[in-house]
Amino acid sequence: MGTIDRRTENVMEILPDTDTARDALEHVRRIELPAIFNHSMRTFILARAAAAATGEEIDLEALFVACLFHDSGTSAENDGPQRFEVEGADAAVRFLHHRGWSPERADSVWEAIALHTSPGIAERRGPIVRYTRLGVRIDFGVVDLLPREFVEATESDYARLDIEQVLRTAVVQQSLSRPEKAPFGSWPGALRSAYLAETNHDGSNPTR
């Protein structure tokens, strides 16, 4: 696979070496902004390390697909009418359906992606759901669970590229033309409200 570079080889070493994992990586790299792709790779590496630290058994291939696709609803390809978490969850399940995964196994990935922005709920579901959200939170510095040098190594391999602002902008941008993607009481809704409050509803610069 000529397109798999050194950093990816490192990741593939901790992955089941399957066509599904490699295809997921190439697919998500193709459709996502680099900052969001890098965040997704770090999320998997961190989630996997957190699971390993607790000794909890986990379906690593499902965890990889969940982490890789977790923000794929922000891509132009998946910019449908639903909130981005659900669009991303649906995209992952379509991907897995074509690869013959059972509905039950694919559902853990759906739930992990759909709930990754649901505080206090994702933490109470199965391991794929819980560790996907934990990986996201470690990467955003909200949870301090892993050695600092380990976290920094993921950022050295997969640069942050201002992910916080890039992700916020992507989610808010989608909601400007389709407010139904950011309902009251959702994470996209909270981002949209914060954005509109700051800009006094004039719709300019969603990156602020």
Added chain:
Amino acid sequence: MGTIDRRTENVMEILPDTDTARDALEHVRRIELPAIFNHSMRTFILARAAAAATGEEIDLEALFVACLFHDSGTSAENDGPQRFEVEGADAAVRFLHHRGWSPERADSVWEAIALHTSPGIAERRGPIVRYTRLGVRIDFGVVDLLPREFVEATESDYARLDIEQVLRTAVVQQSLSRPEKAPFGSWPGALRSAYLAETNHDGSNPTR
């Protein structure tokens, strides 16, 4: 059962006549504010009618417990550290565990309660989850699916008692001493933010 009144008899006619259903009703009536109890009864009646209208098969006893307990996290008895949806879901599962329900059957109730404020996600889970949220939305007038006279009859049997304000106040009040119950990107978080914005953060009158 001397404590079961006429209105309740009407509801019991559409319910499996089980100890679990009767105990759930008495338990929730005991711990909840009347406005919230009435809303929960209407939610079940509306959810059940919506399911009947589509002809979809549904575990009515599970739907009843989910609807009855869906806001039970707002009660003083269940005012723990988690967001009220999850406290209510846990309370329902404790109740069902003591009555010998399988973890799988009880989990549909947990998910229905935990996700009833999660727009776009609850709608995509199983029938108990979907119809619980739909019942809530019909009762709050967001979805117009059932005949007006049917909805009005539920309000005649179970008065609204200013439910919108009572529920909002209950959720916000809990979060004033414990902000972690109202995280960013959650429904309690959105209610809390709206409240704090209106009061200029002075913490007074959460009913406005």
